[in-house]
Amino acid sequence: MMTFFKWHFIVQRGAWAVLLWPFLFTKCIPLDCQDCPSISQEKLLDRVIQHAELIYRVSEESCTLFEEMFVPFPLRLQRNQAGYACITKALPIPSSKSEIQQISDQWLLQSVLLLVQSWIEPLVYLQTTLDRYDDAPELLLNKTKWLSGKLLSLEQGVLVLITKVLNEGMVSTSYTEQAIFQYDMQLDMLESIIKDYTLFNCFKKDAHKIETFLKLLKCRQTDKYNCA
Template sequence: MTARQEALWAVLLWPCLLSTSFLLECTDQDQVIHPYCLSISQDKLLDRVMQHVELIFRVSEESCSLFEDIFVPFPLRLQRNQEAYACFTKAIPIPNSIGEVQQMSDKWLLHSVLMLVQSWIEPLVYLQTTLDHYDGAPEMLLNKTKWMSDKLISLEHGVVVLIKKMLNEGLLTTSFSDQGLFRYDMQTDMVESVMRDYILLSCFKKDSHKMAVFLKLLKCRHTDNANCA
C-alpha cells in the first residue's frame, strides 16, 4: 500500500475505530435492542451485517428509481455516466475489477466496507436536507432517505464490531485530520441540484451493492472457499 493510500485509510477509519471503546457485551435479551454485540458469534455477526447491507441496497434501488421517475427527465438520465458526474467515492483506493477484488485480503474487504459506510454518512444527511426543498417530493422518498441514513449509522457500528471480532483490531491512532471526500455547493440552479442529488442516489446504490459483494466474498471464504470465484 502506498503512503497516500495509508494516509487516506487513516483519515477515513479513525473516527469509526475509536468507537470500539464503546462496543457492547450483550446478553441474549439485549441483542433485541443492540443487534451488534461482541458476545454474538462471528458467523452470526457477519450474517447480520450482510443482511443489513442487502436491505440498504434494496431500499437504495427503490429510492433511486423513485427519484428518477419523478424528477429526472430522460435526457438528464443519459448524462449520468459522464465523467463530470463521477462518484465522489471514486477517490477511495478500493479495487473495482473482479480479479482485483478476489485478491483482496479479509482485512481489505472489511476495511473497504467500513470506508464506504463512513464516506456516505454525511452525504445521506445532506440529501435529507436538500430533498425537503423539492416541490412535490413524496413522503415515501423522504422516509426512505431518512431510513437509509439511520441504518447506515447502525451499519457502521456493526462493521466495527465485526472487524473487532474477526481481525481482533481495536483503536487506530493517527495524526491525520479528516478532510472529507464529499463536497457540495448549495448555490446551484434547479437542474444542477437535481443532477447532483440523482448522482448521489445512483452512486450510493452502486456502493451499497459493492459492499454487499465484498461481504458475500468474505462469507464465502469462511464457508466454501474452493468455490468463491
C-alpha cells in the same frame, strides 16, 4: 380509461404504503449492536449481510423514485451513456474482479468500512436538499432518512465485526472524508437535480459493492476455494 373508484383505490393504497413504510422492515433485520460483541462472528456477519442487502434494495427503490419524479429523460440517457464521477472514486477500494479476489479478509472489511463512512454525510445532505423540491413525496423522504439511520447501524456492526476478525480491541473511527464531499446549497434547481441524481446512483452502486464484499467474505469462510 381508469374509473374513479379504481383510481381512488390506487391513491389510497399508495397513501397507506407511505404511512406504513417505516414499519415494514422493523422486524426483518435487527442489527442492534448493543449485543454485537456478545454474539458469534458468524452470526454477526450474517446480520451485517442482511442489513447491507436491505440497504441496497431500498437504495434502488429510492433512486428509481427520484428519477421518475424529478429527472428529465435526456438526463437519464446522459447517465446511461457517460455516467457521472462518484464521490468515492478516489478511495483505495478494489474495483476489478482480480483485485477483489486477491485482497485479504481484513482489507475487504476495511473497504466496506471506508465505503460506509464516506456516505454518512452525503446522505444527511440528501435529506436536507430534498426539502427544496416541490412535491417531494413523503415516501422518498422517509426512505432517505431510513437509509441514513441504517447506514450508521451498519457502520457499528462492521466495526465490531472487524474486531472479531482481527481478534483485537475496538477499532477507531478516525476516518475522515478529507473534503471528499462538500455541501453546496446555492445550486439552481437543475444543478441540484443533477447532483442529487448522481448521489442516488452512486450510493446505489456503492451499496451493491458493500453487499458484494460482505458476501465474498462469507463465502471465503464457508467455501474458500470456490468463491468467485
